[in-house]
Amino acid sequence: MSLLLIWVAAYLVLGAFTGFFAGMLGIGGGLVMVPALTLMFAAQTQFPSGEILHMALGTSMASIIFTAVASLRTHHSHGAVMWNIFKVITPGILLGTAIGTLFAASVPARPLAIFFTFFVCLVAVQMALNLKPKAARDLPGTMGVAAVGFGIGALSSVVAIGGGALTVPFLTWCNVRVQHAIGTSAAVGLPIAVGGTLGYVFNGWHQPGLPQGSLGFVYLPALVILVAASMVTAPYGASLAHRLPVATLKRIFAAILILLAAKMVWSLFSTP
Template sequence: MMNWLFAYVALGLFTGLSAGMLGIGGGLVMVPVLAMIFASQSSFPSGDVLHLALGTSAATILFTSLSSLRSHHQHGAVIWKIVAQISPGILLGTVFGASLASAVPAEPLAVIFACFVLFAAVQMVFNLKPKPNRQLPGRIAVVAVGGAIGCISALVAIGGGVLTVPFLTFCNVKMQKAIGTSAAVGFPIALGSTLGYVANGWARSGLPEWCLGFVYLPALAWMVPCSMLMAPAGAKCTHKLPVVVLKRIFAIFLVLLATRMLLRLIP
């Protein structure tokens, strides 16, 4: 296990740096790298390496989202009324999404994740942003949208910003507050996802030691502090580096990473 701790530390540092610098949720990086790290260890069952990667990524985001939420709240960028309206749907959707992911075999689940990475990469490369066309819908519609965002986010173990920010922007929420509110919504997304992966992996036989359901605790313990340590440094780089160019390079990197994961997990 000791040899792999350095890999978890490096992944945590890189994830925190990229999240702080580019505003990109860590799940898109953590899941494929963790899946490949787990697949390289004989104690991990091949059919569950991706489920463990998803569950561990969701649990990591649970902790890191608190730091992001606090920062945006201090800047007055969180619309708590929207957070309260959308969270019930988010929680229901994430529990369902985690249950669905746990029931899907690794190969098709890897394809689903890769397709979502491609979607996120296209957004970053072309800087796609929906035009504000309407106001927020009614309470029931917001809950339904939250359910869809939560389900997809749990299925691919992300914080949901790729989906929440465009929805809020489309509903005429200013970009700064859309990002801040999305950061706050990231906590219930991570909470529901983590609980879902823990519950659905609880009775799964053959998992390695130190697993809490589909959450691998050693990786979690090392990635969380490293990620939170590097996020502020990444945020400082935002004001010194060409972020738009970096996002496009990072998008290509994500596609290559997801492709490598597919080749590793699918015979």
């Protein structure tokens, strides 16, 4: 098997895995995709070492656009998307993603990797212990929801996630039924992904030394393969979210997150 076919197969497997869990857990898939892509890009000579993490972040964010669409359609068919919340939270999200991608593009890879790993570990612990905020209040007003959207958009774009790790806990804390929180999170992931992708394309547009096939910090050859696989599996994950208890799968997913993030940091810090 040629080296090219090996990388195609690796991207297909990664896309299928992240698409399935994105649909099931209401996340964008970036928590797995970023460390995995970082390791894959680091093993390929055409990627400049100083921009590997930025390329992984940008490519992951672009893939979330398509994953979010596939997941959103399934959750909408189950009546689980609260469009009234989506309309209020989206303006804040778009502003937050614009600022977040600008920040991420200006930070060197190693400090950014430490921040990403810290965030991943927090999410993994929350998933492994199945911690849920106590539903204690109603949603805040329009300005409050928009402000929360700004924070979710900014942090999500920095670590290239669809926002589910933040949106789902926030909505459940505000007494939103968990299935509706996951479905609405899938919808919220779309403007995060669109805004974040535009930011990574813009900030990497004139960056020298990027591999052929790059659109800013988005590596198109990998993106096409990742999307093809994730679009197939995301609807299956979204359907299962409405039928299966996911606590055990969350623990498995959390363990994978920690291992991948640790390996990513090790690879970035072990190179000169």
